[in-house]
Amino acid sequence: MIDIHSHILPGIDDGSKSMDESLAILKQMEELGFTDIVCTPHYIELTTFRANNTKKQELLRKTQAAAKKAGISIKLHLGNEIFVSRDIVKFLEKKEAMPINKKYVLFELPFTTEIKNLGDIIFDIKVNGYTPILAHPERYLMIQKDIRVAKMLKEKGVKLQCNYSSITGQYGKKPMKTMKKLLKNGLVDYLGSDIHRAKHSFYGDFPKMLKRIKRIAGESYFEKIEKDTASLIK
């Protein structure tokens, strides 16, 4: 299994706080069956969460080496989860933020406020040759209120990545219900862990999440999602 959304690199966002914690996360992810993980630290302009690509690459090398030394064979990849901004393409060009596999731009939105020029931002990402992927659509109020917003985004060329743990209610009832609806309507393109901590209910609950997602989506749609998620790093 491939995870395309995680906060495993130590000390550069609100994710892992130390190399020890990163290793503890990786060990548990390996036990769950993950072979590849894309590290996607937050990139949020005007905050301290904006390590540039050189710094992230250096940290990735260190983490990969420490994992190898600890007997963990997960392969790490690099990207970002970029907080929505008119300047996303500029951040990519300046090598401050990184797309997944040179092509996929994982981005997030504010949970409750709507972004007025979102259409322009999406257009800008696409016209520059990137594929936008919205992180955890089930967590945004505008989609919880009206599933058609998710459909509209997809019509604009946005792919949708749900968090596994939304389905067991980690973020509350509304994200859980919304993820169900997204799955039932065939709107989910990818899944990710969005893991931040080594001590977390995610690991123990993961089998339950898989079971529930499979039951709602059906076996073949679930397999398609897993296959498409894996294809992002090919």
Ligand SMILES: [Fe+2]
């Ligand atoms: Fe995230």
